[in-house]
Amino acid sequence: MVHIPPPLEIHDLTVSYDRKPVLYGVDVVVEAGSLVGVVGPNGAGKSTLIKTIMGIVQPNGGWVKIFGQPYRKAVTRVGYVPQRESVDWDFPVSVMDVVLMGRYGHAGLMRRVSKRDRRIASECLEKVNMQPFSDRQIGNLSGGQQQRVFLARALAQESDLYLMDEPFAGVDAATETAIVELLRDLKERGKTLIVVHHDLSSAREYFDKLMLLNMRLVAYGEMEETFTPDLLQKTYGGRLTILSDVAGQAAGRSEFEEEGNPKL
Amino acid sequence: MKVPRISPVFVLLVFFAFPALVHATRIGDVTDLDWSEQTFRFLSLRDAAVRNAVLGSVFMGVSCGLFGGYVVARRLALFGDTLSHAVLPGVALGFLWSRTKDPVAIFVGATVAGLLGTVVVAWIRKTTRVKEDSALGLVLSGFYAVGICILTVIQEMEFGNQSGIDKFLFGQAAALSSADVSLMGAVAIGTLMMVTLFNKELLVTSFDEGFARSVGIPVEFMRYVLLVGLTFAVVTSLQAVGVVLVSALLITPAATAYLLTDRMGTLLLLSALFGVAGGLLGSYGSFLGNNLPTGPFMVLACTSFFVVAFFCGPKHGLISKWLRRRNRVRQVSFENTMKAAYQVLEAGDFSKESVTVGALAARRRTSVAEARREADDLVKAGFASMLGSDDDGPRYSQDARLSLTPAGWERACQIVRNHRLWELYLTNEARYAADHVHEDAEKIEHVLGEKVVRHLERILKDPRRDPHGSVIPSLEDIERGAGLSTNPASATGYFRQN
Amino acid sequence: MREEFFPTFDYGSVFVDPWWSGFESTFQVVLMGFFVCLACGVIGNFVVARRLALVGDAISHSLLPGIAIAFVFTSSRSLPAMLIGAAVAGVLTTVLIELIHRKSRVKPDAAIGIVFTTLFAVGVVIISIWLDNVHLDADCVLYGEIGLVPLRESFILGGANLGPLPIATMGAVALLDILLVIVFYRVLLVTSFDAGLARSLGMPVNTTHYGLMIALALTIVAAFEAVGVVLVVAMLIFPAVTAGFFFERLPALLFGVAPLSLAYSLGGFHLAKWLDCSIAGAMVVTAGALFVVAWFFGPKGGLVYRSRALGFLFTASKQKISPQIVG
Structure with missing residues (x-):
């Protein structure tokens, strides 16, 4: 039997900002066709996890493989939906321009945007009901509309693995339903989706699998296995404070240990 | 023409030597x-x-x-x-x-x-x-x-x-x-x-x-x-x-x-x-x-x-930071050597008072020469002493024997205790697999303070063995600085509740 | 010697004479101004x-020691030497800023402030000690001498006289900037808008950043002699911001640079003719005036369009846009 590498494989990943650890020793393998919600309290490292997978943040230790390859090689197979606040919405581009950006990976950097690219972009906008707004400057949209533009862009990337950072944050109810439908639809088509989510109550119905994160990976698995009071308490409760405190000291020092004493 | 002298400004502007030199010529x-x-x-x-x-x-x-x-x-x-x-x-x-x-x-x-x-x-x-x-x-x-x-x-x-x-x-x-x-x-x-x-x-x-x-x-x-x-x-x-x-x-x-x-x-x-x-x-x-x-x-x-x-x-200067960092690296290296000595002693059921450099090298997975150098560093820092004089054998003999001083023994016990407590904490409380915790504990052992250790012991209800079954040295052993007793019962907390 | 600050305005002497009696030098000065604005404006949009x-402001100041040292070594306005000096200084600036804010607790804004003032001070010291009696005047560093450009030696290529060297250089740099923007448009667009997406598309985000910085340094060096280190910042920012009151898409903003450049250059030249002041300064004053006009009357976000009091005048053309953030 041919071994098909999983869409996402993370091994012993440690990330820290300014010597404060954000992620510590995360190990996880996500299977193809999963719809995974990443939940955890504020500052649990959810966004950092996505950014590290994307290669935006450099890890201090461990590695990430996407379809069995380092990120750089598998880059065209990944679609990314950043947090809405991460871009400048006054930027001089129209809705269509933004969605077309999703096609740049396919078009090649020098080639012109083809008719086909435009058609695909337009279809993606249709799917999120944003077609009528395609000529608008992106600042003139509501929060939910902006989020849908981002989703359309991710769709236009035609990726196999989608990483979404808080797509439900600050959107209206209609957009929320639309996004959920879209996620389901993508999953049906065999795509893998990893979605950072801030609201525990809705996570249960939106996703199939849950990744409980609080600096460490507390649990990962099917919804019924992971959505248990015990594990949630562990993720959100204060029981592991020593863990984070001490890991903080250790990660702060890990850097010199690596360069200073390789034997450790 | 006068030979230009170096102005005091030069000293001040040493990092901008170029313009300062020019400046001196100009005056002349x-x-x-x-x-x-x-x-x-x-x-x-x-x-x-x-x-x-x-x-x-x-x-x-x-x-x-x-x-x-x-x-x-x-x-x-x-x-x-x-x-x-x-x-x-x-x-x-x-x-x-x-x-x-x-x-x-x-x-x-x-x-x-x-x-x-x-x-x-x-x-x-x-x-x-x-x-x-x-x-x-x-x-x-x-x-x-x-x-x-x-x-x-x-x-x-x-x-x-x-x-x-x-x-x-x-x-x-x-x-x-x-x-x-x-x-x-x-x-x-x-x-x-x-x-x-x-x-x-x-x-x-x-x-x-x-x-x-x-x-x-x-x-x-x-x-x-x-x-x-x-x-x-x-x-x-x-x-x-x-x-x-x-x-x-x-x-x-x-x-x-x-x-x-x-x-x-x-x-x-x-x-x-x-x-x-x-x-x-x-x-x-x-x-x-x-x-x-x-x-x-x-x-x-x-x-x-x-x-x-x-x-x-x-406090925040680059050089001071570098010095502090170097100190810590040295400290970690000391602690690892002492820990290795402890483990060698433990493997012999604490029946001996000293360890050979060869055993240390085997434990640390380094060469004998490297282990000898580390042992010498420990001796210099007052954590151990070499038994016998160097005249007894060749300088890098693997049979040279090293004995921990009370201070060294105390620190070694602390490190081993930190390591094993942490492993236990990770497996019992954070639900880590027992074979995943060692590497983490290797780092954590050097930074755990006494307060955190007490707290861990309370959470873990004064444990005696780590997830791998090894004995966790108790606080009493450490405070006693007991060391080097030939009686295993007094050297560890193994029988302490009897 | 003059008595009045505002000389009597004489249409003939301000607008007609320069073109009638001194066409060549007038044309060259205006052309130089146009090229400067064009090159800076194109890069400035990004x-x-x-x-x-x-950061652009900081880099423009920091290039000074590089340029000055190149002057000292070649004792002429040798362009390659100046470019090398400026490139070194530019790289040094970026490295020093990074070093200070990575390796200490000093915040980036303060790090920028420390580095550029220091390098600029080094440059001024070099100039005032070694180059004061050469053709680089410390004050000129601050506002340029665009009016002297026609007096400079000509650039001859294959027997054809392409006009004074600075103009030929500036034209070449402007052309280069435009070509770079056309060729790398997509990369520049995506990396500027959303670096995360750019990375996920496999675009070289860091390389693009440094490439842009190098193009910026190159443009500033070429423009330096004409407009000085402070005013060049204006040329970077004003076109993009002013055009932003009229257009909402990047290509339109980029095309908007050309007419604005022409307006700045012509307006500045004639304003300076009237007041007899620094041409570069007058160009920026023109740019500032046009900005204020756009700020008030620009159809996209201009004050008049936003103001409720005047809103009724424009209700027909203005569509109320849905609120920015919902819930």
Whole structure:
């Protein structure tokens, strides 16, 4: 039997900002066709996890493989939906321009945007009901509309693995339903989706699998296995404070240990 | 021709050796004055110009240094730069109005222009989508251009030639009049008073405006006070440092202080000190160089302080950090060797009092020579002693025996206990697989403090064995410094509850 | 010697004479101004979009020691030497800023402030000690001498006289900037808008950033002699911001640079003719005036369109747009 590498494989990943650890020793393998919600309290490292997978943040230790390859090689197979606040919405581009950006990976950097690219972009906008707004400057949209533009862009990337950072944050109810439908639809088509989510109550119905994160990976698995009071308490409760405190000291020092004493 | 001597400035500007060297040649070539004579003239304060320059530098250092503390703490550095450029049209208009270099007219004009500039920045930010950096850039360059236009016109006008108005661009401390200096003194005293009076208010507002508002501090008013004061400081310093570089006098001394202290009060004090010292050295340097523009010299003096603090600051300096880091690496290496010694002893059921270097090497998975070197380091640090003398065998014999001193034994026990407790914590509480916890514990063992360890023991209910079944040395063993007993029962907590 | 600050305005001497009696030098000065604005404006659009306006300011100041040292060594305005000097200084600036803010607790804004003032001070010291009597005047560093450009030696290529060297250089740099923007448009667009997406598309985000910085340094060096280090910042920012009140898409903003450049250059030249002041300063004053006009009357976000009091005049053309953030 041919071994098909999983869409996402993370091994012993440690990330820290300014010597404060954000992620510590995360190990996880996500299977193809999963719809995974990443939940955890504020500052649990959810966004950092996505950014590290994307290669935006450099890890201090461990590695990430996407379809069995380092990120750089598998880059065209990944679609990314950043947090809405991460871009400048006054930027001089129209809705269509933004969605077309999703096609740049396919078009090649020098080639012109083809008719086909435009058609695909337009279809993606249709799917999120944003077609009528395609000529608008992106600042003139509501929060939910902006989020849908981002989703359309991710769709236009035609990726196999989608990483979404808080797509439900600050959107209206209609957009929320639309996004959920879209996620389901993508999953049906065999795509893998990893979605950072801030609201525990809705996570249960939106996703199939849950990744409980609080600096460490507390649990990962099917919804019924992971959505248990015990594990949630562990993720959100204060029981592991020593863990984070001490890991903080250790990660702060890990850097010199690596360069200073390789034997450790 | 005289051989140029190295000026003292050279020492100060050692990081900018190039211009400083050039500077020395220039004195030798052009002026006939020896640098020591110049220094004497400067220090004796005989000339009125020198007196004014010195006093002016002191006042400027105080007001810029103090305001700079808030500028750096509130991250307004680039705003300060904008403000200093925006005053130029005011300077030019003040001059145009009075037709001489009248300090009051220039002061008023520059203050108005500076405040107008900040208002325009705020207005652009409020009414357009233009981002802050662009808004600052627009005002900075736009106002400056207006200033340049007026200045170039003035230079064509009949009173413009002897005006010395061009001194405002790069600064000339020696051109300060006593009226200028009194104005600077007034601003410096005002600044001092403001900082003492509003010390708490400014501190809270700078740190957290929301909180300041909630405790009833008039935040808007404080911001206004700071802004106006900052404008005054910039405007009065213009003649000494110049429009383009005055922001350095705000930023650099305060940033230097920021590297040296964690307290706002100390920061302000140091910042003012560095400001004064930089100002004095700068005007001295420019005086030596036959009245070259003062501003650049002041900036270079301030930067040299910064560079020194950057590398040699006791707490945040690069060198001190490097030393501390090296110490810790050494410490970790010691601890690992001691731990290995403990483990060797443990493997022999504590029946021996010493370990051979060979066994140590095997445990640490290093060469015998390497293990011997580590053992020697331990001996030097007083954590162990070598049994027998080196004459007994070849220097790197693997049979040389090492024995932990009580201090070494205590530390070794602590490390092993930390390691095993942590492994247990990870498996029992954090639900890690037992084969995943070792690497983590290898790092954590060196940083666990006594308090955390007690806490862990409480959570884990005074455990005796780690997940792999090894005995966790108890607190009593460690405190007893018991070591080296041949009785395993007393050497570990194994039987301690009997 | 003049008495009045505002000379009597004489249409003939301000607008007609320069073109009638001194066509060649007038044309060259205006052309130089146009090229400067064009090159800076094109790069400036990306500088503004990336919120690097003040970094641009810092770099323009920091290039001075590089240029000055190149002057000292070649004792002429040798362009290659100046470019090398400026490139070194530019790289040094970026490295020093990074070093200070990575290796200490000094915040980025203060790090920028320290580095650029220091390098600029070094440059001024070098100039005032070594180059004062050569053709580089410390004041000129601050506002340029665009009026002297026609007096410079000509650039001869294959027997054809391409006009004074600075103009030929500036034209070449402007052309290069435009070509770079056309070729790398997509990369520049995506990296400026959303670096995360750019990375996920496999675009070289860091390389693009440094490439842009190098192009910026190159443009500033070429423009330096004409407009000085402070005013060049204006040329970077004003076109992009002003055009932003009329257009909402990047290509339109970029095309908007050309007419604005022409307006700045012509307006500045004639304003300076009238007041007899620095031409570069007058160009920026013109730019500032046009900005204020756009700020008030620009159809996209201009004050008049936003103001409620005047809103009724424009209700027909203005569509109320849905609120920015919902819930």
